[in-house]
Amino acid sequence: MPSLLSENISLPAAVVYRSRLANNLHWMQSYADSQRVKLAPHGKTTMTPRFFQLQREAGAWGITLASAPQAIAAAQAGIDRILMANQLVGKANMQLVAELMETTGVEFFCLVDSPDNARQLGDYFHQRGLVLNLLIEMGVPGGRCGCRSEDEARQLAQSIQPHPGLNLRGIETYEGVIGGPDACDKIRTHLEWVRDITLGFQQQGLFAHPQAILTGAGSAWYDLVAEVFGDTPADRIIPVIRPGCYLIHDKGIYMQAQQQVRERLGDNCNVAGDLQSALEVWAYVQSLPEPGLAILTLGKRDCAFDAGLPQPSLHYRPGTEVPVAPPEDWEVFHIMDQHSAMRVSPSADIKVGDMIALSTSHPCLTFDKWRQLHIIDDNYTLVEQVNTCF
């Protein structure tokens, strides 16, 4: 079987550990189940249709996407419920979604935060003889998209109601734009506000169905969202969380975020184990031009660099038995388009032709560098190659 260790795979390459992927897949689904919230993982992170299928098979309510072309890719992989957590704008994008609705049984939702966009959508989908499911996005001052007040949201809901081409199905928010030292308190307050608006609108009959969808959560605050949105009557509200990075996780910003989730959960987490960093980019040492400096065949073209640089997690010399943990002082300190510079001790045992496995931070921006990912077992043997759809 092809193996990383027998040099059958051209490096640099993006590698996903099958066992860790499975761990993460089930960990988050178990967490959502334990909290009695639905899971619609954000698929934008991986844009890997095979992973969407695994997530749906493991119990996900649907898959979240960020754009019309991404939604099409998910539908083509057989995903039957798609939450486009974004505004649908532009004729070509509306056309993609209309064709998806006409040619598949996909249940599709997207966001709206302005009467202008609602009117554009209503006109387009009514003229196509279709009815588009909408969620109103609620935002925060200084944040991203979303209505800034309950009044604004109510007026938008009232402007949607008469459109025969539109069905208002619920409320959405993305708490991840809220930051600062008191982010936790501010996020909880925001989530409670959004929840109460949803319950109010539901009581006022502003939604097209008896059960309203109430959805939030990236990968950093899903516990708060599950807690606040899950605290609603099941016959009136379908609470949906949408973390995406959990499936791959990292050794950077999402590892830190998960540590904070675990601290907040304390003893209240009844799911065993934890998320594991499942992705590495493997590269070669190509040059040792000066004592203490190693140049690696990996750069901005191969992995994320916006939330911390990739860092060595394994060192392997072809011909030896197994990879080993690199000395703790090895550190990637500079990244260029096609190269990285790693500091090592001047006496380090490192050679040109050695392999370095690097862990990364922010999986989204590593994934979008690759058309193919190598799935390996714990012995570094290739077990599957999967394609991304960026």
Added chain:
Amino acid sequence: MPSLLSENISLPAAVVYRSRLANNLHWMQSYADSQRVKLAPHGKTTMTPRFFQLQREAGAWGITLASAPQAIAAAQAGIDRILMANQLVGKANMQLVAELMETTGVEFFCLVDSPDNARQLGDYFHQRGLVLNLLIEMGVPGGRCGCRSEDEARQLAQSIQPHPGLNLRGIETYEGVIGGPDACDKIRTHLEWVRDITLGFQQQGLFAHPQAILTGAGSAWYDLVAEVFGDTPADRIIPVIRPGCYLIHDKGIYMQAQQQVRERLGDNCNVAGDLQSALEVWAYVQSLPEPGLAILTLGKRDCAFDAGLPQPSLHYRPGTEVPVAPPEDWEVFHIMDQHSAMRVSPSADIKVGDMIALSTSHPCLTFDKWRQLHIIDDNYTLVEQVNTCF
């Protein structure tokens, strides 16, 4: 015909202006011709085989690439001379190059800067019955790859000579790693040093052919390289420059670099016109959540953000006649994975559904986000779609 203005194309989309591409293609080839240096454009920028063909047809000596898989992509597009301006490391990568040499008539060169790598390459290619063309890379202290001294390079050359699987064909450097306020002087000194080493090695018979290849230059200092490397006897040296970004150019770091090139050239540039920014990413306004704030359907997933954020260059409202220049105070100030935030005046004439064309900085990292580019004429009509090979 499909047109951006009639909303036939799903946005965000990467767009290249045909006329500007042609301008840049011929400008740099004319410059190289006028300086009597060969042009081997770095193909890593675009990784668009169609563009490699255009560059070769316009007179390029060869195409430069950064990795074995990139070289394969160029060879598959019919490129017959490939300069891999990087070390070739690892069995799978050597195998790709060996197969390329066995199955095509491609003339292939790569770099070497260590006896270890030379031995690995010599053993591998000799065992395959092939002879690999090598250039010794010269570097600078604190820089990237490359020999740091003439002695080191001579010892490496002497270690290469006896290998039947290796042909030493010349010397390479990349001056772009030299920075600081006196970069210009330091680069000139470095280039003269590399040139003199090459002439010396040539006289000492260290190269396998009577004419040695002497190559340098990214897109920021190609004028100095052409000047210093071009100042050599044509019967002994083939000087080759390798700028890559010029074909696409930008409105950021490479626009600034080109302005400095023009200042250095002064009246000594006998090529008319100049490079033009040929790439834009087009997106929609998806939300106007607060006065003065527009959210665009474009993010880190769609364009480079490491050398300045994308900035609005055109504003178009579907249904109106032509795009117009946006007000000067419109500015993208924040970019997320799938969104950007643009500051506008609170009274700006901007609507959800408007299109914004954005110019970018650092074309390499915008190109690698896309599998397909839309080539348009000056009326925004689609004239060709070309595929990238990342």
